[in-house]
Amino acid sequence: MDKLVELKRGDDDASKTWGGNTEKDILAYIVKDLQKDLKSIGTFTGTENGIFGPKTEKALKIFQWTCANIDKCIKNKMTVTRIKKATIIASGVLNKATNDELKMWIKNSQVVTGDLIRISFSDLTNIEAGPNFKKLSAKKVFKDEIVISKGAKKLLEDLNEKAKKKSVTIKLNQAFREHGVRVSGAVVTPANKSQHLIGHALDCNIVDGTSWNNSSDFKNKKHTQNAKDIVKDLKIAGYRWGGDFIPVDTPHFDSKIESLTFAYDAKFFLNQRMISEGHNIPKDNL
Numbered sequence: 001m002d003k004l005v006e007l008k009r010g011d012d013d014a015s016k017t018w019g020g021n022t023e024k025d026i027l028a029y030i031v032k033d034l035q036k037d038l039k040s041i042g043t044f045t046g047t048e049n050g051i052f053g054p055k056t057e058k059a060l061k062i063f064q065w066t067c068a069n070i071d072k073c074i075k076n077k078m079t080v081t082r083i084k085k086a087t088i089i090a091s092g093v094l095n096k097a098t099n100d101e102l103k104m105w106i107k108n109s110q111v112v113t114g115d116l117i118r119i120s121f122s123d124l125t126n127i128e129a130g131p132n133f134k135k136l137s138a139k140k141v142f143k144d145e146i147v148i149s150k151g152a153k154k155l156l157e158d159l160n161e162k163a164k165k166k167s168v169t170i171k172l173n174q175a176f177r178e179h180g181v182r183v184s185g186a187v188v189t190p191a192n193k194s195q196h197l198i199g200h201a202l203d204c205n206i207v208d209g210t211s212w213n214n215s216s217d218f219k220n221k222k223h224t225q226n227a228k229d230i231v232k233d234l235k236i237a238g239y240r241w242g243g244d245f246i247p248v249d250t251p252h253f254d255s256k257i258e259s260l261t262f263a264y265d266a267k268f269f270l271n272q273r274m275i276s277e278g279h280n281i282p283k284d285n286l
Contacts, residue, residue, distance in 0.1 A: 007094040013050030057092040064090040065266040074111040114270035115150040117284040126163035130171035149199030166226040174203040193259035201254035218250040
């Protein structure tokens with residue numbers, strides 16, 4: 001059996017540099033082979049040039065992160081549940097654990113996918129589509145459905161529960177957002193690394209009687225007591241409130257993934273890819 005060389009950034013097939021060392025003979029598995037496999041499973045979008053640069057490293061890290069954090073994959077154009085998530089660190093180095101997992105994915109013709117889910121408004125007692133709510137371009141997403149990350153499902157459930165308790169209606173204007181799509185009716189300029197782009201944020205109005213508790217109401221401190229209580233309760237539960245942002249962005253709640261972490265980059269790639277590649281977005285019932 002050929003010895004596994006841990007391919008990593010800086011390796012180059014042309015100079016026979018693999019694992020940081022220059023070899024005399026061609027290895028059984030080189031950078032170009034890795035790039036081909038990563039393209040097959042859906043994380044590498046560059047040219048298979050045999051140079052282990054930033055794009056190859058990122059593609060490998062996304063695969064590693066997926067193995068440890070996403071319980072779904074695409075197989076035969078269908079979304080299937082993976083039997084077991086692998087405990088692999090997103091190091092960007094092709095170690096044995098990563099190599100073994102990658103070979104299994106290739107053998108089973110698996111492709112990476114994200115963690116977006118669809119939830120029907122009809123499953124929510126106190127959340128409805130707002131006037132600015134638009135369905136996604138994805139063909140299998142219907143106009144009466146919300147698309148969010150599975151990681152933000154609890155936020156949606158908690159918001160619905162708090163609204164029900166206060167007998168108010170949440171008018172949802174935006175959840176997951178497709179990258180590059182113009183945002184209409186935005187109170188502030190959308191952030192380049194918005195939580196909406198990974199499906200972890202909700203923009204809404206808290207409709208309490210005749211008051212919509214919009215951005216102007218919050219700015220001028222004319223929001224209702226019920227709206228104030230909901231904001232307080234969700235902040236206590238650990239969610240972020242747009243009123244604490246600079247600049248202020250209300251009404252907005254999110255279940256934040258730090259935008260400077262690789263987890264954000266990986267989820268951005270995977271969840272945006274679900275739309276651009278036409279992946280099935282699983283239906284989730286509350």
